Amino acid sequence: MTVQELPGAAAYRPTPPPAWKPLTDPAPLLPDPEPYRVLGTDAVADADPELLLRLYAELVRGRRYNAQATALTKQGRLAVYPSSTGQEACEIAAASVLEERDWLFPSYRDTLAAVARGLDPVEALTLLRGDRHTGYDPREHRIAPLCTPLATQLPHAVGLAHAARLKGDDVVALAMVGDGGTSEGDFHEALNFAAVWRAPVVFLVQNNGFAISVPLAKQTAAPSLAHKAVGYGMPGRLVDGNDVAAVHQVLGEAVARARSGGGPTLVEAVTYRMDAHTNADDATRYRVDSEVEAWRAHDPIQLLERELTGRGLLGDEAIEEARAAAERMAAALRERMNADPVLDPMDLFAHVYAEQTAQLREQAARLRVELNAELDQHGQDDVEEGR
Ligand SMILES: Cc1ncc(C[n+]2csc(CCOP(=O)(O)OP(=O)(O)O)c2C)c(N)n1
Ligand SMILES: [Mg+2]
Numbered sequence: 001m002t003v004q005e006l007p008g009a010a011a012y013r014p015t016p017p018p019a020w021k022p023l024t025d026p027a028p029l030l031p032d033p034e035p036y037r038v039l040g041t042d043a044v045a046d047a048d049p050e051l052l053l054r055l056y057a058e059l060v061r062g063r064r065y066n067a068q069a070t071a072l073t074k075q076g077r078l079a080v081y082p083s084s085t086g087q088e089a090c091e092i093a094a095a096s097v098l099e100e101r102d103w104l105f106p107s108y109r110d111t112l113a114a115v116a117r118g119l120d121p122v123e124a125l126t127l128l129r130g131d132r133h134t135g136y137d138p139r140e141h142r143i144a145p146l147c148t149p150l151a152t153q154l155p156h157a158v159g160l161a162h163a164a165r166l167k168g169d170d171v172v173a174l175a176m177v178g179d180g181g182t183s184e185g186d187f188h189e190a191l192n193f194a195a196v197w198r199a200p201v202v203f204l205v206q207n208n209g210f211a212i213s214v215p216l217a218k219q220t221a222a223p224s225l226a227h228k229a230v231g232y233g234m235p236g237r238l239v240d241g242n243d244v245a246a247v248h249q250v251l252g253e254a255v256a257r258a259r260s261g262g263g264p265t266l267v268e269a270v271t272y273r274m275d276a277h278t279n280a281d282d283a284t285r286y287r288v289d290s291e292v293e294a295w296r297a298h299d300p301i302q303l304l305e306r307e308l309t310g311r312g313l314l315g316d317e318a319i320e321e322a323r324a325a326a327e328r329m330a331a332a333l334r335e336r337m338n339a340d341p342v343l344d345p346m347d348l349f350a351h352v353y354a355e356q357t358a359q360l361r362e363q364a365a366r367l368r369v370e371l372n373a374e375l376d377q378h379g380q381d382d383v384e385e386g387r
Contacts, residue, residue, distance in 0.1 A: 024233045031226035031238040035270045038245035039307045047245045049313050055092055055244045056308060057322045059301045062088040062112045064326035066275075068333050069111070069125060073279040077337045079130045082109040086274030089244035089300035090176075090206045092116050097251045098174055105144040105157040105175040109206070113176065114143050121329065122336045129337070132347050151181040154190035154203065161258075162199040172258045174202045174251070180211025182225050191266065195232040198263035202254040205266065206241060208273040213286035229266035241269030242300040245307075272298075345371060 038044050066085045072078040084091050087109070095116035098104060106113050111124045118141045126135020127146055134145040144160075147153035157175035164171035181187060182205055194201045205225050209216055222228055229236030235257075239250045247269055254265035272295035276283040308314035349356065349364045356364075 029230045031236040035240040037240045058092040060322040061326045068330040083275040093247035103142045103173045105153040151184035151186035158194045161201045172200045179207040191232040194264040195234045200258035201264040203266045205268045212277045226268035237267045241271030
């Protein structure tokens, strides 16, 4: 078959689409090829020893909190506890880079971050013991409710941060999410909106290797979760999530960037969940001991302890002191959690809407009638049984 040349075809030259150019230079947005580390590297010379000692005490306290809360599930005092043992460096660093005026948006696994930010250790467990509402007033310490629906906290964080910026308030929101949460639509929507509007948000992904039993390789085919940042036009940072000095530095830089109007950052902290997903999970069904042991050798407390003792900044006495303080916290937590909470069923209707709806008022009235009837009935039984 011969191709017939159309008249004038010789003059036609295909050209690229008009006026195309990259919206953003992708090179500075790319994460480092290896997770950033401070402990055991030259960068540690720049780390403030006072800060490292404070972080150490918090890590020890955090681990003890995880152990105590897990024990409370076995004693029937807590319905469920998603432990962050092994991930304490991310939890503590996240809390410590924020100012009081900032907001933290935690997931269900981030109780420690909330406690490290000042939340009462018992109030932090209220939801997990199945008590009232969130268990705390989110406005008091500027900590959004510990969020169980995956990734829904992310658009909330972006909305709050964007609104604060429009109002001229100096507020940064730090939102925490797991590796599994990055597959949610909310993750995409939050990052896209944040980047387009340069919202003052920091996204911290704790990549702990698993979403319950699903390993990272089944979650994504991206080179790393930090690489996803480039697709939204924000910087992606990859950090050793067990190196508290590194996580503190990277998150601190991201917060400073957000505060100065530079827009959002996606930080992927590479870490590992040492315990099962929750007390209701058996992790031996989907992961091998050798993997767990390899991570045990990269324990966040040990990494920092070795650094500090090696430099003569931490001695046996200070270690004992940190452990004793953690024990005191655990004892107080045990004692308070062993007291039965007094609950008012009518509280169900509080804090649902700023102004109660007609339906809720009607339901509340019906419950009130039922409760009164029950009270009368029990009162009657008591009389009949001679009590
Ligand atoms: C929208 C939604 N889908 C599913 C679940 C059930 N679920 C609870 S935890 C979890 C795994 C999440 O894994 P990841 O985000 O990696 O966080 P991790 O538990 O490892 O901290 C799933 C699927 C949920 N809570 N919300
Ligand atoms: Mg995970």
